Amino acid sequence: MIKLHARLEKRLDAEPFVARVARGRGGGRGDLREVQFVDGQDEPSPGYGGYLLAEGLEEGPWAARPDAWPIPEALGHLSDGDVVRISPRSGELWVMYRRGSTSNSMLLTERCNSYCVMCSQPPRDVADDHLVRSYLEAIPLMSRETNELGITGGEPTLLGDRLLEIIRKCRDHLPETSLHMLSNGRMFNYLSLSREVAEIGHPDLMIGVPLYSDLPHRHDFVVQADGAFDQTIRGLMNLARCGVSVEIRVVLHRQTVERLPQLARFIARNLPFADHVALMGLEMMGFVRMNLEPLWIDPADYRPQLTGAVEHLHRRGMNVSIYNHQLCVLDRGLWPFARKSISDWKNEYVDECVACAARDHCGGFFASSSLRRSSRIRPLTPDMIPPESATSPTLSATP
Amino acid sequence: MPTALPVLNDRFRPVERFAARPGRDYTLLPMRLISLDAGRHVLTNFAGEYVVLPKETTRRLVRHELDTASDVFEELLSRHFVSVGGSDAALDLLAVKYRTKQSLLAEFTSLFMFVVSLRCDHSCPYCQVSRQSLDRHAYDMKPDVADRAVDFMFRSPSRALKVEFQGGESLLNFPLIRRIVERVESRNLAEGRDVQFVIATNLAPLTDEMLDYCRVHEIVISTSLDGPRELHNQNRPRPGGDSHKLAVRGIRRVREALGHDSVAALMTTTAASLAQPREIVDEYVRQGFSCVFLRPLSPYGFAVKTGLARKYAADEWLEFYRAALGYIIELNLAGTPFREEYSSLILRKMLTPFPTGYVDLQSPAGLGIAGLIFNYDGDVYASDEARMLAETGDRKFRLGNLAVDSFEDVMTSDALIDVLSETMTEGVPMCVDCGFQPYCGSDPVYHHATQGDVVGFKPTSDFCRRNMGVMRHLVRLLEDDERAASVLETWI
Ligand code: SF4
Ligand code: SF4
Numbered sequence: 001m002i003k004l005h006a007r008l009e010k011r012l013d014a015e016p017f018v019a020r021v022a023r024g025r026g027g028g029r030g031d032l033r034e035v036q037f038v039d040g041q042d043e044p045s046p047g048y049g050g051y052l053l054a055e056g057l058e059e060g061p062w063a064a065r066p067d068a069w070p071i072p073e074a075l076g077h078l079s080d081g082d083v084v085r086i087s088p089r090s091g092e093l094w095v096m097y098r099r100g101s102t103s104n105s106m107l108l109t110e111r112c113n114s115y116c117v118m119c120s121q122p123p124r125d126v127a128d129d130h131l132v133r134s135y136l137e138a139i140p141l142m143s144r145e146t147n148e149l150g151i152t153g154g155e156p157t158l159l160g161d162r163l164l165e166i167i168r169k170c171r172d173h174l175p176e177t178s179l180h181m182l183s184n185g186r187m188f189n190y191l192s193l194s195r196e197v198a199e200i201g202h203p204d205l206m207i208g209v210p211l212y213s214d215l216p217h218r219h220d221f222v223v224q225a226d227g228a229f230d231q232t233i234r235g236l237m238n239l240a241r242c243g244v245s246v247e248i249r250v251v252l253h254r255q256t257v258e259r260l261p262q263l264a265r266f267i268a269r270n271l272p273f274a275d276h277v278a279l280m281g282l283e284m285m286g287f288v289r290m291n292l293e294p295l296w297i298d299p300a301d302y303r304p305q306l307t308g309a310v311e312h313l314h315r316r317g318m319n320v321s322i323y324n325h326q327l328c329v330l331d332r333g334l335w336p337f338a339r340k341s342i343s344d345w346k347n348e349y350v351d352e353c354v355a356c357a358a359r360d361h362c363g364g365f366f367a368s369s370s371l372r373r374s375s376r377i378r379p380l381t382p383d384m385i386p387p388e389s390a391t392s393p394t395l396s397a398t399p
Numbered sequence: 400m401p402t403a404l405p406v407l408n409d410r411f412r413p414v415e416r417f418a419a420r421p422g423r424d425y426t427l428l429p430m431r432l433i434s435l436d437a438g439r440h441v442l443t444n445f446a447g448e449y450v451v452l453p454k455e456t457t458r459r460l461v462r463h464e465l466d467t468a469s470d471v472f473e474e475l476l477s478r479h480f481v482s483v484g485g486s487d488a489a490l491d492l493l494a495v496k497y498r499t500k501q502s503l504l505a506e507f508t509s510l511f512m513f514v515v516s517l518r519c520d521h522s523c524p525y526c527q528v529s530r531q532s533l534d535r536h537a538y539d540m541k542p543d544v545a546d547r548a549v550d551f552m553f554r555s556p557s558r559a560l561k562v563e564f565q566g567g568e569s570l571l572n573f574p575l576i577r578r579i580v581e582r583v584e585s586r587n588l589a590e591g592r593d594v595q596f597v598i599a600t601n602l603a604p605l606t607d608e609m610l611d612y613c614r615v616h617e618i619v620i621s622t623s624l625d626g627p628r629e630l631h632n633q634n635r636p637r638p639g640g641d642s643h644k645l646a647v648r649g650i651r652r653v654r655e656a657l658g659h660d661s662v663a664a665l666m667t668t669t670a671a672s673l674a675q676p677r678e679i680v681d682e683y684v685r686q687g688f689s690c691v692f693l694r695p696l697s698p699y700g701f702a703v704k705t706g707l708a709r710k711y712a713a714d715e716w717l718e719f720y721r722a723a724l725g726y727i728i729e730l731n732l733a734g735t736p737f738r739e740e741y742s743s744l745i746l747r748k749m750l751t752p753f754p755t756g757y758v759d760l761q762s763p764a765g766l767g768i769a770g771l772i773f774n775y776d777g778d779v780y781a782s783d784e785a786r787m788l789a790e791t792g793d794r795k796f797r798l799g800n801l802a803v804d805s806f807e808d809v810m811t812s813d814a815l816i817d818v819l820s821e822t823m824t825e826g827v828p829m830c831v832d833c834g835f836q837p838y839c840g841s842d843p844v845y846h847h848a849t850q851g852d853v854v855g856f857k858p859t860s861d862f863c864r865r866n867m868g869v870m871r872h873l874v875r876l877l878e879d880d881e882r883a884a885s886v887l888e889t890w891i
Contacts, residue, residue: 217420221414226419227418233491234488262474265477270752272753291411311888
């Protein structure tokens with residue numbers, strides 16, 4: 001697992017700042033908004049806003065400079081083009097963006113108006129305005145070649161105008177980057193907010209909104225908020241009406257799988273305008289740890305519901321994907337829908353996977369799944385792997 | 400019932416404590432019902448979702464006596480047959496679904512049929528319109544009429560325009576087809592509509608030059624295939640004989656020149672067809688088609704009136720339909736994917752939120768507002784059947800003539816508007832309460848021709864009897880026959 005936070009020496013006289021990492025020959029532009037990564041191979045050169053000294057250089061002549069920090073070995077992964085925030089007074093370095101990663105996302109606030117029973121990032125009612133400020137500085141430093149960038153929380157819509165500012169900044173500085181925002185959708189119940197987001201005219205924005213049940217009270221229960229179902233449904237309709245792409249996300253656990261086929265039917269009937277439906281495995285983080293027994297269900301035990309839901313949606317022309325599931329717990333017919341979705345700094349494999357012929361196609365596990373994972377993980381043999389031609393979704397009438 | 404045990408950490412509220420949870424009472428949302436069989440009802444909501452309930456359960460439902468903690472109540476809540484105090488998103492969703500279901504209305508007329516000639520080389524007994532004539536000009540569409548028809552068509556706001564050439568035998572006037580195609584194409588350079596051309600033909604007069612032209616202009620072909628050779632030839636006599644052979648050879652040539660899927664076939668169920676459901680399906684499979692449309696014979700045209708074709712009862716057709724459908728389902732289960740199109744249309748209405756463009760199952764009727772037909776002489780009719788009816792002397796559905804009437808005149812004529820508004824199934828006797836209303840339609844031409852009234856008396860209408868039969872059969876298959884349902888689900 002890649003470390004995104006590290007401690008540095010404290011420097012009480014310097015302000016926090018956001019900077020792009022320059023590393024290696026030809027790296028960076030030698031600009032004050034950059035910090036140079038100095039290791040044994042390259043000489044530090046003047047003109048940067050700061051210097052990060054790799055292990056072994058902490059005794060050298062540069063170490064004495066106020067704008068140079070020895071960094072721990074765990075930050076050796078820092079690459080040219082990454083964006084970091086350095087807080088000298090508290091002695092913290094935070095890797096905000098990794099140029100080589102396919103799953104960069106911006107956590108804009110920890111506050112939330114829901115309190116989902118399985119939240120992997122439990123909300124905290126804290127003053128975290130610095131997050132938006134930092135990202136507003138970081139976005140212009142990110143590579144224009146970034147394929148995809150996420151916005152998460154907490155609930156980003158609680159930021160109101162500052163969220164709009166972030167989206168605008170992405171539109172202006174990263175016009176070729178898909179922007180994917182996770183939101184509970186409740187604030188889009190206000191048509192005005194949906195309109196404002198639409199009017200920014202971001203070229204490639206999609207909003208992923210969770211829906212946990214076809215029955216209002218069951219959805220409200222999962223997100224622990226009265227009236228949330230109605231708000232989310234109206235939010236989805238408002239977004240669609242304003243022409244904003246939406247994705248529906250369903251986290252699968254014991255409280256949601258039982259009615260999964262009914263939920264699939266509900267989505268196909270009522271929300272056919274959704275651009276994508278993601279059916280997602282449970283990440284054993286946050287509140288899941290405190291609600292483990294009422295939430296945990298072995299994915300191998302909900303195969304019929306999952307297969308039924310995917311078939312139903314697929315036949316009705318909906319674009320559907322399965323996230324965070326190991327191939328060996330899915331019915332064969334569902335493999336073409338499974339995506340390798342676990343963020344690169346979170347995924348792992350287990351002993352069984354060593355001998356598995358499907359490893360390259362399989363997304364593996366969240367690191368957090370050491371807490372609990374399917375009891376039916378089995379390595380697959382080569383004859384069980386479908387030929388390349390089977391990569392596009394096809395389901396037979398009688399699976 | 401979903402179980403919440405073992406319990407959540409106590410900082411979370413259990414499901415019982417949420418306000419949207421059904422209390423003891425509930426509100427009924429708009430719904431209709433119809434008996435499925437002795438013990439069950441089919442209930443449909445406003446937007447075309449259905450549930451099948453034991454009759455006793457329906458009674459408890461409408462008396463507000465249903466247990467709101469039961470599974471069946473949750474189904475009704477999920478599908479918007481009822482709503483409960485704590486949540487009213489159902490109403491918004493129903494509104495959006497209803498709008499989706501009716502969305503084709505906003506598109507307006509998209510199908511335009513051009514009768515380029517009434518002449519024909521065949522003499523099918525059930526054909527209402529064709530003429531054997533030496534005087535080629537008497538029954539061919541004139542170029543100035545064709546030009547006006549094209550201008551008329553572009554008055555429709557529809558983004559998609561389908562131009563279908565009809566006859567008689569349309570290919571007997573190929574020069575006019577070319578004129579129309581080219582005029583449409585040149586106008587469309589500026590209009591940018593999604594235009595599609597179809598030639599309906601028996602394929603007998605097809606030449607290689609015509610095929611070349613079709614390839615260049617991306618024209619697809621629709622032809623007739625009534626079944627195996629003997630049946631087809633019996634239905635479609637032709638001087639010189641063997642219409643079947645010409646059709647099969649034509650289909651092959653079209654596929655070679657234009658691609659496998661550029662030819663579709665239509666069948667007409669005659670009295671002779673009724674005994675041969677399997678043979679007809681087998682012939683379609685043998686000729687490489689992936690579907691068949693089991694179309695009943697129009698029972699009011701020329702042929703029936705003159706006694707040349709035997710009329711048959713709706714129940715006879717239904718028996719034929721069920722046998723053919725059963726056979727098709729077996730074929731699918733044995734590994735040959737093949738669809739029956741009439742069923743597919745209705746299944747799409749039952750199982751998806753989307754409408755179908757099929758003209759005969761619309762309310763308001765598809766007359767004029769889904770499709771229009773330009774006769775060779777410039778008369779504008781509300782549908783192909785309306786034109787056929789006119790050939791037997793009844794010009795009730797003639798909406799005007801291109802020489803004197805504009806698009807606006809025709810589309811706002813009383814002859815059209817009165818019929819559309821009077822016959823909407825949402826409000827006519829029997830349909831108003833019918834559980835199949837969301838899937839059905841009004842067929843004013845049919846009812847006028849058979850019962851002398853555009854609304855029609857549904858208890859004795861074969862149109863109604865046939866559709867009820869098809870819909871009951873499909874619901875039963877979906878509910879009671881898992882194997883059949885697994886096939887039907889793939890046809891949407
Ligand atoms: S054994 Fe491991 S790599 Fe193979 S499918 Fe299962 S989880 Fe994936
Ligand atoms: S025509 Fe018959 S089946 Fe159709 S809606 Fe009317 S009553 Fe029902």
